[in-house]
Amino acid sequence: MSNNMKNIEFEIPAYSDWQDAAIKALKGKPFESLFTKTNEGVTLQPLYTQESLVAKLGEELDLQVATIRSQQNNQVFQVAQQIHADTSEAFFAQLEDSLARGNEIITIDSRVNFVWTEEVLVKLASYFSEYSFKITIQNSKDPLLAVFDHIVEDQREAVKGFIVSKDPISLGAFPSVRSVSADTTVYHNEGANAVQELAYALALAAKFAEQEDSFEAFSKKFFVSFAIDTQFFTEIAKLRAFKVLWKAFSSAYGVSNNVKIPTVAETSLRSFSKLDVYVNLLRSSNEALSGLIGGADLFTVHPHDVLTKPTEQSIRIARNVSLILKEETNVLKVTDPAGGSYFIESLTADFVKEAWALFLEIEAAGGIDEYTASGELAEEIEKSYRTRINAAETRKQSLIGTNIYANPADALEQETNPLFADIKRIAIPFENLRGKMTAAHVQTGILAIGTLKSAKPRADFVAGFLNTVGLVPEKSEPVTTVEEAVAWLKATEARYVVIAGNDEDTKELVPAILANKSADVIVDVAGKFKDEEEAWLANGLNGFIFAGQNIIEKLQSVFASMKEVQR
Template identity: 35%
Template sequence: MDQIRSQKFQKKSIDDWKEKAEQSLKGKTVESLQSTTYETITLKPLYTKKDERSISEFPGGTDFRRGTSLLGYLTNEWKIAQKIPYKTAEELSQKLEDALTKGQTAISFEISNDIADCFLECLGEKVNSYPFAINSKQFQTKLLANLSSGSQLTGYIASDPIALFTEKGTIEMEALQDWTAEIKQADHHFPNLRTVLIDTTPYHNGGANAVQELAAAAATGVYYLDKLTESGMESVRALSKMVFQFSVGANFFMELAKLRAARIIWNRITELYGVSEKDRGMQIAAETSHFTKTVYDPHVNLLRSANEAFAAVLGGVQYLHVAPFDELAGASPFSERIARNVQLILKEEALLNKVVDPAGGSWYIETLTNELAEKAWAFFQEIEANGGILEGIKTNWLKKKIAEVFTKKKQDADTRKQSIVGTNVYVNLDESVIHVKNEIVKEHAEINIIPKRRLAESFEELRGKAKVLEEQKGVPPALGLLCLGQLKQQKARLDFMKGFLSAGGIKTVESTPIFTIEEARVYLNQQPSKFICICGTNEQYELFGHEILTALKQDFPEKTFLLAGLPDKENQSQWLAEGIKQFIHVKCNCYETLAAILKALEASVDETQKA
């Protein structure tokens, strides 16, 4: 035992790690493991003590990256602010009562015109017992008018007129001036209630990256701070009215760093305004992302939301809403309960309310936080140089910047570089769902609305088209797979093709192992599909693939032939000349390919119906 105790691990250097890593990479360099994010931040494969930067040893000080409270959630737990869905005022009152007895710790729900009229009656004495977490949107005036004055009201009933402008498509400067006056008046009646929301959700749902969300938040916050102080409100009072709303997306570490970087940026801005350190902390309300959710395989949304909620809590939010996993198709009591329980598990089982800033000091997270804050600050300065947040919206400058990032994200999803489980990879074609029709956003003459998007929408539209085809024909759209050689020779590409086509709702009909032209003819005579894809190894292709293709193209000229895989460049022209319409491989655009196949299948159905 003494000999075992005395043993020590040999000390290794970073160079030793690089050497070992490059051995496993089989000739590639460690630098090949680097990746670039949508924020144009380069991520290294390994972060070490050399990446360490001086940070505060405890939360509640310096730049507030580690939180605004010295003991974090030990003394100031985040509020479970689940937005209660409802159809009637009675249902809202009943469901809110139930939620508050089962772990909910803030009053939160979407406002409708009917509820705004009977706000106080619905809530009763709860208004004095729980903090609010309500984005009041265009109903703020009506809501506040229904409340009795008093310092006992806490939390936020807040609106963001600029965020509403991005959703409605109109800029109403007079309404903005009236809103500023209302905020001042509300401060007298409700001194402890926050009424100014800086909502970055429209930018997030438009496809923005973390840099753009942070910069938009900073620019909006500055705009409101200026307007309120110009109206006579002291800067400290104006800051006490503000709460920042962020959507938390799928990139766990980036989203965690985004929330930490937000506090750094706001601390720097408020410091420039001459505000003392004790008044520079940021209040953050967060919600899980709408952008990342899917209609198909909705239970995967459970994993997405849990991941996003985990990042939000580690990032140090004060309010959190977790969307039900089936919200897109219509949430159920079960999914609402599970969504609330995600937060209870983070508190009571993961014990995140017992650890002060668990992410603090991580070389990777701290480096990412710094880089994100620097880039967001630069983009914030760019917004200000272009006239500020309102001017950026009016001229569509900000919308165009966000659209550029969304285009990259969509390209990665379309090519399956970005996996969406259950939608563009690992698809269950036997799944039956209520198809959700995507909203069509109309352009406005003054400004263009920033569209509310989801990354999965394009593939969901393909699945919808496939469902329509199935209803018209009585059978699901299918593509024939002509499998050359033994199963072990064709299986890799066979599995790839089945996964590739399923993303568009297209089933496959595989042949038995094919070795001769006659066997191929028999299969095609039994296969009604317009499309036939040849599957096999490159060796099988060269051995007898050309011969089979030439014969089949002559015998079945109405068929469209595809080839699984990408031949060497010098061989591609021969395949195309012999009748291959397209090579389907891992780097091709999955969405565009499937859209073209479904369009051709739709055309064939139309021709049949006309005949």
């Protein structure tokens, strides 16, 4: 039997065969419904094949793969654990602990709760002489920069590190410290998509390159910084695309040799939520794996509770995410592990094409500064942000524990880490409305009509809908008559009630329920009823709850109506 199995050959189906099977499975839905348009404007195909990839890229495919692999640095995915401490004593204790437990890059944001005194800087300088570092500063006058004054002269050439700053920092005595960065996390946190981040990185590089004496001098100081979001394949393709774009960019400056530029990356915080915070741990793990596969050189995993106040445990967990991925996945044993993937290679090429086109558009407008001053950059990012927010509010994008499968028992943490207070997180509308609903002690209910079996699907949907803003609706036992429904409405303390049942029961009972309900109870219906909508609204129905609806807009409207009724 085993010999027979070895000799069996399966015919490779053609794309058209797969397409026919897919159309049949769609049961009337158009085949085009399988195509997905991303926030970057790229259309994702339902299936990628070797033939389609070769047809799309041709000889450019081998060039793309070769370029990405030649741009890869020897040391990849070094652990850059950020230090979070309120005092200088705690700072150095955590620094020592992190280095002992696997941290490879001393990572500091200069905005700390203690003063960078000379004593603290002298002590820190001794670490910078021995370990690589990544520091984030505000400007050239940042007090943390004085640490370099305390490094003895004969050690300065050997000091290695990265300085993340909006403007280039001049450190002539430290040739191995990269102090010119294209920090795209600033745009990412405002809502930029992958194509925009890549284009802005090139535009910043063009700006800074013009300020140096030569491209060679510039490239020795330059690095790029990315935040990695939850869109797994998108972020892998983004990191790979930058390598291809950098090769094209350096070639435009007449550089034919291979100039490797370090990629510094961190987990995105725009996808983090203060609700169900342990889901942030899953998000950051997913993002870190994207960074590992995509070829990031340094990586920072933010603790799952970093939006409020990290603890020793959360910091350790964050560090261990990097260590586990680095040591146990075996990804680092392969150069460019995503290389050759039909989907990722295609997506990488799309990002290269779109980002280069946007970069040229920025340069034609006079460069990144002129483009920013014109308002065009802010307008682009705002459009991308609004698309992302709308996707979350309509559940086209899932934010587990926040806009779907929300736990209303979760206490919304009021403390905010000032370092990350201004990030345009997509969970903020849900957090804000939950805070208002909780403070107002809003009481809601679900009136189930028909049988338990027929009412349950919509009743469960409504409960989940209300849970997203912390509401726990009182649920009725299923009722089958108008009298039972009206009696429950009179008995409940809920001032907002959603009627949930199948189409048939809803159409039968709702008109009479509306005729007999109390005026101070706001009533919605679960589902879409286009033919009955006008009449029901005229007879006292507030509105409808249904899949694909904007949750925040709907519940804000309900909240406003409830306040009107209470007056």
